[in-house]
Amino acid sequence: MKKILGTFTSILVAGALLSGCAAEESDGSVLKIGTDDTYPPFEFRDEANKLVGFEVDLAREIGEELGMEVEFVSTSWAGIFNGLNSKSYDVIMSATSITPSRLESYIFTDPHMTNGQVIVTRKGEASLTSPEELKGLQVGVQLETTADIAATKYNETTDFEILRFDEVIQTFSAMKAGHVDVIVADYAVAIDYVNKDPESYQLTEVMLTNEPIAITIRKEDTALRDKLNGALDSLREDGTLSDLSVKWLGDDYTTDIDTELNVAE
Known part of the structure; x- marks a missing residue:
């Protein structure tokens, strides 16, 4: 799922088993994980401000398997790769898609979630069957994500307006309010929103890309x-x-994850 390289903005240390400064390197007994905690169902804050989600649970299970404590370093998406480069954390777990451009700078684990960019519409509206049907529509995406990249790529041949938001939740709120017509988002995220609010959103059959999700690691940390x-x-x-x-x-x-990349770059 997600996302392209951005400019480092801020790092806020939060989450489970929090200790020490985010800028310090791990001593081997702690796995420091950079994550954007505004991305349900992968990582987000519940009503009690507790960090929860699929990858949060997965990280803790990985920690148990390895006998390591897990420390989450909460950061905005725009700076998450710079944080990895500066060793503010050991890995990124933030619904991060494997893409050819990222493979030039980082290594990844084997993917743990199938993913691609899909189109979501309002409930009850005609379902789209091809990217060309985006013509004339207002398309909401999260800024500097692979959804943004895919929409921008298709925009080269199909005329529609792209509205970019800092957080994915803002795209869905904007569509509910009538400010955007459709949303391009990660498959798992789209499923989550449709399942939670089926009266507002529906998933189309259009899959723009295939970009499975994995843990991102610095190249030297094989x-x-x-x-x-x-x-x-x-x-x-x-x-x-x-x-x-x-x-x-x-x-x-x-399971049965398609690992052949089909990414708009």
């Missing part, structure tokens, strides 16, 4: 990647990964 892959393998085998998907998304989107 040993950490291998450890994380081992933990993920164990969680797949014992059913934990699929159980978490069902818990947060209502179905299993963690």
Whole structure:
């Protein structure tokens, strides 16, 4: 899911088992995870301001497998890759899509969630069947995400207006208020919003890209990647990964993942 490189803006340390300064490197017993905590159902704050979500639970399960404490470093999406580069945390878990351009700068674990950019419309409106039907519409996306990239790419050949928002929740609020006609968003995010509010939103059959989600790691940290892959393998085998998907998304989107990238860049 998500997202392209941006400019570092702010880092706020928050979450479970919080200790020390975000700028310090891990000593090996703590796995520091950078995340944008405004992205349900992957990572977000509940009514009690507790960090929750699919990847939050997954990170804690990974910590259990590796015998490591998990520390979440909450940061805005725009600066999340710069935070990894500056070693403010060890990895990114923030619904991050694997893309060819990111593979030039980072390594990834094996994907743990299927994903692609899809189109969401208001409930009761005619469902779109092709990207060309975006013509003349106002299309909401989260700024500097792969949804933004995909919409921008299709905008080169189809004339529509792109409205960009800082947070994905703002795109859905804008559509409910009548300010945008459709939304381009990550598949899992779209499913979550449709499931929670089926009277307001509906999912179309248009899949613009295929970009599975994985944990992002600095290129030199191959040993950490291998450890994380081992933990993920164990969680797949014992059913934990699929159980978490069902818990947060209502179905299993963690098996039979199409790893062939089809990304608009």
